[in-house]
Amino acid sequence: MPLHIAFTSPDSLRERCDITTVRTADTEPAYEPGAVIPAGPWHSVTDAAARALIPPTATQASTLVEIVRPPLPSHGRLDDLALPLGDAHAQYIGQALAKPDMTTTTDNHRDGRLIGLHLDNWDKLTYEHKPSGRRRLALNLGPGIRYIILATLDAQAVCRAVRPNDYAWRHPHTDDYRTHAAAGYTINVIRIRLVPGEGYIAPTEYLLHDGSTEGQEASAIAFWLGHWQSGKLPSLI
Template identity: 30%
Template sequence: MVTKQYSELNSDHYSALHKGVQLVLSPDLEGQAQRIWISSGVTRAATMSGHRSYAPNAFIPQPPWRLPNSSEYQLLCADNSQANPLGWQLGSFIGVCRIPDPVLAPLITILEKLEPATLSRQHFLERLQSPENKQAILPIIQFLHRYFLFPHQPKLLGFYLKQPGLETSTATLAQLQPPGQAIDPDQVVYVGMHLDSWELAPVEQRHRSRNRLCINLGREDRFFLFINLTLKDLSDALNPLEVKNDPNGVRLGELFMQRYPSYPVVKLKVAPGEAYIAPTDNLIHDASSIDKQQIDLTMTLLGYFGLPFVMNRRVLLDVVTGNVWSSS
């Protein structure tokens, strides 16, 4: 009863966008205007997913999508006209940047020869492990140093192949399979809008977790989906008893979407050769290949990334090491 009353008191408050996670677009990107859409809220995947198999409590964006109005755009986008005095906010900024074609060209050439659409994911990833192919990845890592918030060794999470036409693309297996065994499509379960937990930090520490840089290596636009609220924002919107019972926040996204299904999802276009930077341990998100005709292919790293024109390395390093408190 307490939970229901708490939800009713806040339902109108969370029926429209709030200012939260901020989007920062690199100035050299093309097509700045038509890059963001917002949904009509979220819905349980069972009502919309067609033939796709979703987890029982999965949520996906509720269509129709529309362009944000001017007020919503201001809520979503950081002001790039002047450097942020606090620098890049690790837990509450999303960025989009461009990787130059010559940097990606050696790897793209290899990928086209591999014809990923005709290979199993396992075979494809094995082929990428050859010394020649690893050499093609080095120029990309070297270029990405300009987006390091401070010197560190990022973790290459890997290369991901996803089918076109997916409302959301993150999936898991219904049961573990032996190494080397082909994946049974009937065992694939899509998780919908979700929270990463690479570091399993508690809610109050999530803003210090490493963020993700994900490069679109495909031939078509792909879309990053997110709710523009940090995990701390979600916890503030929920009953304190629910938050107390989930110290790592792993279920807060599901609870928020259940309580406030009218709160919109943001869809962000990431064109071929572009990368997004996002705090996926600190916000509800997924990706979509819904309008694609070809395989969705990405390269993903975990580290401390940011766009250089809003960086303040000293403040960021203090936040990561815990020397100062940040509300992001």
């Protein structure tokens, strides 16, 4: 299932989002070889592109993207922020600080090189079960604006395309997207703006993604993982 975003106002969606394609970062020493990054320039989301993001009625909550403002606990403990959302086993996984003006923000902790757009693999899911993974809740702690970048093409579709003979037995991986992009196939990505205090709930096990501070100041972000029903927090769009 491709990228679907919960929204009620197409104008609010387009005001907050941009779109571009991707490319392989072959010549940038800051990136791993083969890393997939936004190609740029960013463009406004067309009416047709916005319609393609509308979730069908039967969309699973586990594959839905929601733009939200998570309420801070009264005692200020961030690790308890997700408790009211309904998953008693939700996991606080910490914070990350992004430098200013980063096209993508996640690095490989072993050597410091940026990994580019990627799939999470916390839940170690096979092809069949990839859509059922936990979603990531994120809160922009500021001080700067930041973005979440999400591919419109899901992990199952990419796995089928690059591994047509044995995709059913695979664990969809970032490398599948790297192979797809290196072969010259188009992958569109949506960039969603988040001011401090705003956040998202997104299936980062299922959609290629990363954070970005392109053109912005530094910012920190906090993360949780959990199984949450859709609509537990009001949509900002």
